[in-house]
Structure formats: structure tokens, C-alpha cells
Amino acid sequence: ANFPPGPKWYPIVGSALSIMSARNKTGMLCKAVEHIASDYPEHRGVIGFKIGKDKAVMAINAESLKEMMNNEDFDGRPTGIFYETRTWGLRRGVLLTDEQFWQEQRRFIVRHLKEFGFARKGMTEIIQNEAAQIRKDFEELIALGNGTALVQMQGAFSVYVLNTLWLMMAGIRYGKENNDLRYLQSLLHELFTNIDMMGALFSHFPYLRFVAPRLSGYQQFVEIHECMHKFIGAEVERHQKTFNPNDEPRDLMDVYLHTLQNNNAPSDSFSREQLLAVCLDMFIAGSETTTKTLDFSFLYIVRNPQVMRRIQEEIDEIVGRNRLPTLEDRARQVSCSYDTMLVGMFRGMMLDENLWENPTQFNPERFLKDGKIHIPAQYHPFGVGKHRCMGELMAKSNLFLFLTTTLQSFDLLLPEGAPIPSDIPVDGATPSVRKYHVVIRPR
Numbered sequence: 276a277n278f279p280p281g282p283k284w285y286p287i288v289g290s291a292l293s294i295m296s297a298r299n300k301t302g303m304l305c306k307a308v309e310h311i312a313s314d315y316p317e318h319r320g321v322i323g324f325k326i327g328k329d330k331a332v333m334a335i336n337a338e339s340l341k342e343m344m345n346n347e348d349f350d351g352r353p354t355g356i357f358y359e360t361r362t363w364g365l366r367r368g369v370l371l372t373d374e375q376f377w378q379e380q381r382r383f384i385v386r387h388l389k390e391f392g393f394a395r396k397g398m399t400e401i402i403q404n405e406a407a408q409i410r411k412d413f414e415e416l417i418a419l420g421n422g423t424a425l426v427q428m429q430g431a432f433s434v435y436v437l438n439t440l441w442l443m444m445a446g447i448r449y450g451k452e453n454n455d456l457r458y459l460q461s462l463l464h465e466l467f468t469n470i471d472m473m474g475a476l477f478s479h480f481p482y483l484r485f486v487a488p489r490l491s492g493y494q495q496f497v498e499i500h501e502c503m504h505k506f507i508g509a510e511v512e513r514h515q516k517t518f519n520p521n522d523e524p525r526d527l528m529d530v531y532l533h534t535l536q537n538n539n540a541p542s543d544s545f546s547r548e549q550l551l552a553v554c555l556d557m558f559i560a561g562s563e564t565t566t567k568t569l570d571f572s573f574l575y576i577v578r579n580p581q582v583m584r585r586i587q588e589e590i591d592e593i594v595g596r597n598r599l600p601t602l603e604d605r606a607r608q609v610s611c612s613y614d615t616m617l618v619g620m621f622r623g624m625m626l627d628e629n630l631w632e633n634p635t636q637f638n639p640e641r642f643l644k645d646g647k648i649h650i651p652a653q654y655h656p657f658g659v660g661k662h663r664c665m666g667e668l669m670a671k672s673n674l675f676l677f678l679t680t681t682l683q684s685f686d687l688l689l690p691e692g693a694p695i696p697s698d699i700p701v702d703g704a705t706p707s708v709r710k711y712h713v714v715i716r717p718r
């Protein structure tokens with residue numbers, strides 16, 4: 276009763292075929308949903324589907340999305356093999372847990388990450404150093420290329436972005452040539468292209484994991500998670516071996532291990548596997564998101580060179596060229612445990628034609644009013660409510676410093692004769708830019 280309007284359900288597949296066909300037509304799940312919703316003008320911001328065994332209700336405009344994120348009834352997170360296969364068949368981590376378990380873990384992580392600078396001054400310094408490293412690495416490439424460097428931009432900042440979080444999580448800074456990390460990030464990228472916000476083929480049709488483990492995405496899902504467990508597990512082990520309980524903890528891993536060793540964990544939600552799952556979640560949440568946002572920022576800038584010039588003029592005016600940008604410069608610049616899954620479609624908020632003028636046009640000036648930054652009330656890319664993003668401040672600091680530090684010193688140009696790179700994203704749980712090259716040269 277009262278299930279929102281949406282495409283017809285057929286036995287076994289539910290409405291999967293309508294979604295698949297709209298997705299093939301539009302290229303992206305969120306565009307497919309938008310397309311389907313236009314057939315149901317009575318939808319009032321929510322539409323419903325059934326894919327295999329999963330019922331899903333999707334909030335598709337700013338009003339319904341905000342209501343969904345603010346309503347504590349919806350603070351639960353889904354159950355099922357997709358969510359638990361990631362963590363040894365158990366419900367672990369912080370991204371996909373709920374109730375008291377999630378509250379305790381979220382509180383612990385935020386509180387102790389702050390001891391290492393998270394959302395504080397220490398984090399700013401870490402990000403500034405990493406931005407300086409980006410400049411140094413580009414300069415080295417330019418010197419090698421006799422004045423310019425050809426750089427593949429998709430994912431170009433992923434290691435630097437991860438470093439800013441991993442220094443606080445695990446006390447580690449990876450070099451850009453670290454092959455293990457590059458491999459892991461490419462696996463993660465592949466995974467995020469093959470799943471979406473509603474899950475994967477094997478989660479909607481669980482028996483497919485036995486009859487078609489590869490086709491249903493199950494085998495790849497398990498293999499990629501095994502690689503990630505191995506990579507992160509090795510770091511936890513190294514911490515365990517080198518941690519001296521009489522010394523100050525070096526990072527969040529130390530604090531967590533210390534809590535476990537001393538048997539003074541606040542509750543039984545703390546365990547070694549939970550530490551691993553938290554690291555896995557932070558690794559995913561902290562790198563995929565910011566990296567892809569930076570990727571799109573640079574893509575739009577390369578496609579709109581006049582915007583690059585405007586940004587550079589502003590950097591010259593406010594920062595000059597004799598020092599690197601700092602965050603202070605920014606101020607001067609302009610579960611559901613029930614069976615239906617509830618999915619928020621941010622596209623409906625971020626690209627709603629009723630709320631934004633020409634929503635798909637790249638126009639950074641839409642965030643200015645009378646020469647000052649003006650954030651419209653409907654703009655919530657980090658969510659709202661209790662699950663709102665933990666890393667908003669970190670992500671924004673990364674985006675600002677990586678972008679300004681790069682554009683302060685370099686021009687990014689399309690190689691001669693190269694077509695303008697497409698801004699049609701590769702779909703996935705988080706959409707990404709397609710691979711393209713730019714020539715980077717000093718200004």
C-alpha cells in the first residue's frame with residue numbers, strides 16, 4: 276500500500292528490464308531513473324522499483340532527498356549479501372552499519388582522528404604539503420619533457436588525495452609511483468564502475484552468484500575485496516608489531532589497537548576485524564569521492580579555458596606567485612532494516628531545472644552573489660542529517676588546495692589536434708571522468 280509509482284513489476288525480474296533499457300538509452304542509472312520518472316508526473320519526488328528480490332524507493336528531488344536524509348527513521352542501512360560479503364559475512368565498518376554499533380564507531384573515529392589533526396589545523400598543513408608535492412611532481416615531469424608534460428588526468432590526483440587521510444589513519448604517505456597502491460586504486464575504480472547505488476546483479480538475484488559468479492559480478496566483488504583486505508591488513512599487522520604501548524599513538528590505527536590491547540574498548544562493537552573494516556570504509560569514502568570531484572573540476576576547466584584564466588587571475592591577485600595557496604585564501608576568494616531499500620538520487624537535487632538556471636552548464640559564477648560566495652539552500656553535496664559526510668571539511672580543503680596550487684603554476688591545455696574531452700561520465704556507484712590527456716606547462 277502507498278508504494279510510490281514506478282515501472283511495472285514482472286515475476287522474478289521485477290522492473291529490472293525497464294531500468295536496463297532506460298539505462299542503455301541514457302548511459303547512466305540516475306539519468307535512466309529521471310527518464311522513467313517523467314512517465315509518472317504524479318510521483319511527488321519519490322518513485323519505486325523492484326529489481327529481483329529488492330524493493331527500492333528512490334528520492335529524486337531536493338525536497339524528498341532532504342526529507343529522507345533528515346528523517347531518523349531512515350538512518351538504518353540495508354542488509355544482504357552485497358553489504359556483508361565485503362566484511363567476511365558480518366556487518367562491520369562505518370559506511371554500511373547502523374544503530375548503536377554505527378554510532379559508537381562513528382563517534383570514536385571522529386573523536387580520535389581529530390587528535391591527529393582531522394578537521395583541525397594539522398589537517399590543513401598535511402593537505403598544503405601534499406599540494407606542494409603535486410607541484411613538485413609536475414615540475415619534475417615538465418623538466419623531463421623539456422618544458423611541457425603530457426599527463427593522463429583521470430585519477431591523476433588519487434594518491435595525493437589518499438595520502439591526506441592516510442597520514443592520520445595509518446601514518447603513511449605513499450609515493451605516486453607506489454605500484455601496489457596504484458593497482459589497488461585501479462581495482463577500486465573498476466569496482467565502483469561495475470556496481471551502483473542499488474547494489475549489483477548478484478545482490479538483486481543472489482542465486483546468480485552460484486550459477487554465474489563472474490557474469491553476476493560476484494567473483495570480481497569478492498576478489499577485489501580480498502585484495503583490499505590484504506593490503507590494509509598488512510598495515511594493521513605492521514602497526515601491531517611496531518606499536519609500543521608506552522609511546523604516544525602515531526595514528527588512528529594505533530589508538531584503535533591500543534584500545535583493543537588494553538581491553539578498555541567502550542563496547543563489544545570494537546574488534547580487530549572492525550578496525551580493518553573501518554580502514555576499508557575510510558579508504559573508499561576518503562579517496563574515490565574527492566579524487567573524482569577533482570577529476571571533474573579539472574575536466575570542466577580544461578573544457579572551458581576562459582574559466583581557467585579567471586581562476587588564475589584571481590589566484591594571482593590574492594595569492595600571487597611567490598607563495599603557495601593556503602586555506603585562509605579561500606575566505607578571501609570568492610535501512611533500512613526493512614526490505615525496501617531507500618535510495619537518494621542527488622542528481623534530482625543538484626540538476627533540478629526548477630532550482631537551478633541551466634543546471635548542466637558549467638558556470639562556477641552561479642555560486643557568487645554581489646561578488647561574494649553564495650551557497651544556495653538546495654545545495655547539499657555532502658548530505659544532511661546524522662549520516663552526513665564525515666569528511667566534508669577534508670574534501671573541501673583537498674579540492675581547494677590541489678586545484679589552486681596546480682593552476683597557480685601551470686596551464687593545462689589540450690594536446691594539439693586532440694578533441695575536447697567528453698564530459699559524459701562513466702557510470703557507477705560514483706561516476707568518473709573518462710581517460711584523457713592534457714599538456715601541462717609552466718605559466
Ligand code: HEM
Nearest residue numbers: 370560561564565568656657658662663664665666669670
Ligand atoms: C567530494 C568529496 C566527498 C563527497 C561529495 C562526499 C559525500 C558524502 C555523502 C553525500 C555522504 C552521506 C551518505 C548518506 O547519507 O548515507 C557521505 C558519507 C560519508 N563520507 Fe563522504 N564525501 C566526500 C569525501 C569524504 C572524505 C574525504 C571522507 C573521509 C574522511 C569521507 C567519509 C565519509 C564517511 C565515513 C561517510 C559515512 C558517514 C555515516 O554513514 O555515518 N567522505 N559522504
